[in-house]
Structures are given as C-alpha cells and as structure tokens.
Amino acid sequence: MPNSADSGTSRNGGQWFPPEWPDRIRALQRGELVPVAPRRAATVMLLRDEERHGPSVHLLRRRTSMAFAGGAYAYPGGGVDPRDEGDVRWAGPGRARWAERLGTGPAEAQALVCAAVRETFEEAGVLLAGPDARSVVADTTGEEWEADRRALVDRTLSFADFLGRRGLVLRSDLLGPWARWITPEFEARRYDTFFFVAALPRGQRTRNASTEADRTVWLRPGDAAEGYDRGELLMMPPTIATLRSLAPLGSAADALAEAARRDLAPVLARAALEGDAIVLSWPGHDEFEKKVFPV
Numbered sequence: 001m002p003n004s005a006d007s008g009t010s011r012n013g014g015q016w017f018p019p020e021w022p023d024r025i026r027a028l029q030r031g032e033l034v035p036v037a038p039r040r041a042a043t044v045m046l047l048r049d050e051e052r053h054g055p056s057v058h059l060l061r062r063r064t065s066m067a068f069a070g071g072a073y074a075y076p077g078g079g080v081d082p083r084d085e086g087d088v089r090w091a092g093p094g095r096a097r098w099a100e101r102l103g104t105g106p107a108e109a110q111a112l113v114c115a116a117v118r119e120t121f122e123e124a125g126v127l128l129a130g131p132d133a134r135s136v137v138a139d140t141t142g143e144e145w146e147a148d149r150r151a152l153v154d155r156t157l158s159f160a161d162f163l164g165r166r167g168l169v170l171r172s173d174l175l176g177p178w179a180r181w182i183t184p185e186f187e188a189r190r191y192d193t194f195f196f197v198a199a200l201p202r203g204q205r206t207r208n209a210s211t212e213a214d215r216t217v218w219l220r221p222g223d224a225a226e227g228y229d230r231g232e233l234l235m236m237p238p239t240i241a242t243l244r245s246l247a248p249l250g251s252a253a254d255a256l257a258e259a260a261r262r263d264l265a266p267v268l269a270r271a272a273l274e275g276d277a278i279v280l281s282w283p284g285h286d287e288f289e290k291k292v293f294p295v
Helices: 021-029 095-102 106-122 143-153 161-168 221-229 239-246 253-258
Strands: 039-050 054-061 076-081 169-171 178-182 191-199 211-217 268-272 277-284 287-292
Touching: 021 076, 021 268, 021 277, 039 095, 039 239, 039 253, 054 221, 054 253, 076 161, 076 239, 095 106, 106 143, 106 161, 106 169, 143 161, 143 211, 178 239, 178 253, 191 239, 191 253, 211 221, 211 268, 221 239, 239 287
Parallel strands: 039 191
Antiparallel strands: 039 054, 039 076, 054 211, 178 191, 268 277, 277 287
16 A cells, blocks of 8 residues: 655555645545535547557546646536536437436436436537437538637536527437546545546547647546556546556446446545554555554
8 A cells, every 4th residue: 555645646556645635634534624515527538449459548648737637637527507407408318317317316417318428518628419310410620619618618508598599409319327436535626526427529629629638638547547557647536446447448438337336336535544554445455545643
C-alpha cells in the first residue's frame, strides 16, 4: 500500500490526490465538517473503432489552473440542468426503462440522459441526436451550430428548445450505462456521476470545445491505462477504473452490448483512521487504497 506525506498532489501511478484531503477527512471524522449533497452529473466515454486495434476513447485534459482536478484527464461531462427534466423530443428506450436501469425516478433518468448528450455536444462538439429514431446528425460544424453550442453552455438555451427548433430527437439508444461514482463526503465539490458509453456517430468529429480543457486526445483504453501506471497521465480513480474495464473490449459495439450487463452500484470512497494515519479506500477497487500520514 503506497504511503504519502506530500504537501502537494500525490499519486498512485497517476492518481490525482488533493493536498487538502487529509485535513478535511480529519474534520469530517471529528464532526466538524458537514458533507455537501452531491449534484447529479453525467459523463460519456466516447468510442471510435480503430482498424485492427479495437476502440479508442476520447479524453480531455483539464486545465492546470482548474481548482478541481487540474491537469487530470477525464471524459466530456457535467452537471444536470433542471430543465432537462422537461418536455424533450426523445427516441429510443423510454424514461421508465432508463429509470429502472439507473435506479432513479423517470424524471431524474431523463435528466441524466439529457445531460450526457448535451455535455458531449457542449464539450466535444458531438451530438447523439437526429431527425428521427433511425438517423443521426452527420455534421455539427459551422457558425450556426457553434452559436447553439455556446447558448447551451451559458444556459440561455435549453436542450429541449435546441432539439425542438432544429427538429431533432435525442437518441437514447446510442448510450449505454457503464458505472456510477459518487464524490467522497470529504470533498468540497461533490457529484453523483453516471458514466455512459457511446460510439462516435459516422461523419461527426470531436474538437476541444471546452473552456475547461487545454487538450484532447484519442487513446486506446489500455494505452491510456499504461500512461497512468507510468505516472505520465494524471487521472481520478473513476477515470482509470473505467478505462481498465474498457481495455479488453474489441469494438464500440462490444462496449454497448456490455453496458446492458454492467453493475451500476455506486462507488463511494471511505476514510478510516489508523492511529495518526488516514486510510483511503474505494470499495471494489483495491488499487486506489492509500495510507496518508500527517505531514
């Protein structure tokens, strides 16, 4: 088990570890810290098949100036917009079916699926929607698309209105639920995040449309995991854990098929005291266990 006494960011390989965590954990243990309620969020592992090499996944690197996980690689994603629970043009599995799969109410399930599709468009320029239940938009480039994307980002345009004025339906069948991770109770910013997989639609291209990222890459999940193991790519536990689970798959279609069988039990980090040391663990993910000693 790695031990850490750094005053800065520590790593298991390339594991992101904020320096303020030990103090916050001790405050939580003493009853001096009230956990923040986690905000619902969605993130999408966008896949494209590479000839003879299996799928690659789209990753963005958060700007080092970001207060949360600066410099870490992650997937496109973000928080739910309350308006995503409204009247949204929809195709594919219905809200009740998604609610059963995600373990939420129908309105929450719709909002999560909408957030996944909306955030992928906002941060990567990729839109999982089409004119009908059998088609997908082939091109999202150009000034009018960019104006709509910016309006979604600054929340002057709702996703429902965006779809309606363009005559599009959200393609919920293009998403597969993969995992659910909840930010630890001792973190100041908390999210209850659902991870989805999706294949890059034919004709569409990703771009770095996020103001929070300084670069984007396509990497095979196994290669990205090796970069993390060498300490070259900084990641949070949910990112590296999902990359490892994608690595054995041979195609994006395999990932979508596997999504139907994935366990969506939430993963929540635990902190325990062993004398002066703090032991961090993520149930079901032993590789992230860490013992932190006081500085």
